[in-house]
Structure formats: structure tokens, C-alpha cells
Amino acid sequence: MLHKLVRSKHYHRIYGFVTAEGPLLAAIAIISGLVLAFLQIADEMVEGEMEAFDQSILMLFRDPNNVDQVIGPAWVHEMVRDITALGSFSLLGLIVVAVCSYLLLARMRSAALLVAISVLGGTILSTVLKMGYARPRPDLTVMSEQFTASFPSGHAMLSAVTFLTLGALLARFAPTRPLQILSISGAIVLTILVGASRLYMGVHYPSDVLAGWCLGAAWALLCSTVGAVLQRRGSVEKPKDEAEPA
Numbered sequence: 001m002l003h004k005l006v007r008s009k010h011y012h013r014i015y016g017f018v019t020a021e022g023p024l025l026a027a028i029a030i031i032s033g034l035v036l037a038f039l040q041i042a043d044e045m046v047e048g049e050m051e052a053f054d055q056s057i058l059m060l061f062r063d064p065n066n067v068d069q070v071i072g073p074a075w076v077h078e079m080v081r082d083i084t085a086l087g088s089f090s091l092l093g094l095i096v097v098a099v100c101s102y103l104l105l106a107r108m109r110s111a112a113l114l115v116a117i118s119v120l121g122g123t124i125l126s127t128v129l130k131m132g133y134a135r136p137r138p139d140l141t142v143m144s145e146q147f148t149a150s151f152p153s154g155h156a157m158l159s160a161v162t163f164l165t166l167g168a169l170l171a172r173f174a175p176t177r178p179l180q181i182l183s184i185s186g187a188i189v190l191t192i193l194v195g196a197s198r199l200y201m202g203v204h205y206p207s208d209v210l211a212g213w214c215l216g217a218a219w220a221l222l223c224s225t226v227g228a229v230l231q232r233r234g235s236v237e238k239p240k241d242e243a244e245p246a
Contacts, residue, residue: 027221027224033216034217035215038211042211046086053206058202058206061089062140070202071152080197083197089123089158099169100116108231116193118220118223119165121219122161122216126158129215130154131149140202151207156195156213157211159190159194160215163188163190164184164220167186171183191216191217
């Protein structure tokens with residue numbers, strides 16, 4: 001009987017640890033995988049092993065008889081420009097300022113600081129990596145002027161950082177499971193659309209976009225995980241329905 005009691009306590013101790021720390025361990029595993037994927041893409045890019053893949057994908061959006069001509073009618077070109085603007089530094093900056101202002105007015109200073117650190121940290125990381133790799137842009141006639149290096153894609157990375165961070169924030173405060181799924185799904189769709197638009201416009205190689213997605217998602221998940229841990233410890237405000245009664 002005593003032996004069964006000890007085994008039961010041992011089981012519940014392990015089960016409690018897995019239940020409490022399981023999501024954290026899963027997040028760490030996903031972040032590690034995304035970072036490793038970025039490093040693998042970067043290594044193959046430097047070695048020139050991504051060239052055939054990059055060119056084959058880029059040519060899907062070009063007229064075979066004239067590679068300087070983007071496929072599709074003029075209204076599609078205009079739509080793609082509108083979509084790619086969602087990942088621009090200026091628009092993302094306005095979104096972050098608006099969200100942080102709302103959080104500050106709602107007296108959620110820690111959440112506002114977490115969003116700001118996530119986006120600003122992602123921007124700095126993207127800029128440093130672009131300067132470090134210094135990859136030239138694709139040698140194609142493009143639909144807009146570009147002034148920075150190609151790898152990794154800043155639009156893909158920053159849209160992943162911003163939209164996924166905000167999507168995770170909305171999901172934490174969503175009252176129902178469907179709304180939580182909608183928040184995360186919407187963030188993922190926006191991130192994918194922005195990255196795909198960069199390929200259509202011919203301003204990035206596919207490996208640039210893939211690397212931007214990997215690192216942006218890793219950074220966003222890292223910041224969201226830190227926020228969840230701090231929230232559990234009481235350092236970040238909890239949603240009202242989770243707050244302890246006075």
C-alpha cells in the first residue's frame with residue numbers, strides 16, 4: 001500500500017511538471033528548430049547551393065519570353081504593392097505605436113514594453129544580419145526601389161515578428177478558443193502574404209524570405225514565451241478574466 005502511495009505521488013509530481021513546463025519546453029524546441037533552419041539556409045546561401053532553387057522559384061513569376069516582365073495584369077501588380085506595404089517599416093511602426101499606445105492607456109505597461117522590445121529587437125537583428133551577409137538583390141527588373149541588402153528579407157522577418165507577436169498577444173486575451181485560433185491564423189496569413197509579395201515583385205530570393213520567416217517566427221515566439229513566463233510570475237499583466245479577485 002505504501003509502495004503504491006509513493007508511486008502515485010511520484011506520478012503526480014511528474015505529471016504536474018509536464019503540465020506546467022510542457023508548453024515552455026515545446027516553445028524552446030520550436031525556437032531552436034527555427035534558428036537551426038535559418039542557419040542552414042544561410043550556410044547554403046553563402047556556399048551558393050541555393051542558387052538553382054532561388055532562380056527556379058523566381059522564374060515562376062516571370063514571363064518565360066521576357067524575364068524582366070512580371071506575370072499578371074496591372075491590377076494584380078498594384079494589389080501586390082499594397083500587400084507588400086504591410087511589411088514596410090513605416091506601416092509596421094505605425095501599427096506598433098498604435099498598439100503600444102492602447103496598452104499604455106489600458107495600464108498594461110509591461111505588455112506594451114514587451115511588444116516594443118520584440119519589434120525593435122527584431123528590426124535591429126534584421127539590420128545587423130543584412131549588413132553582415134551583404135547579399136546583392138536579384139538581378140531582375142523589379143516593381144520598386146530597394147536600398148538595403150537582400151538576406152534576410154526584412155519585410156518577411158519584420159512582418160513575422162510584428163504580426164505573430166500581436167497575434168499571440170490577442171490570443172492571450174481572446175475569450176474563446178475560436179477567437180484565439182483566428183488571431184494566430186490571421187497573423188500567419190498576413191506574414192505569408194507579405195513574404196510571397198516580395199518574391200512576386202522580384203526584390204528578394206526565396207531563400208531570403210524563408211530565412212526571414214524562420215528567424216522572425218523564432219524571435220516572435222521567444223518574446224511571446226518570455227511574456228507568458230513573466231505573466232505567470234506576475235511581472236506582466238494578466239487578462240481581466242484571469243486576474244485574481246480582489
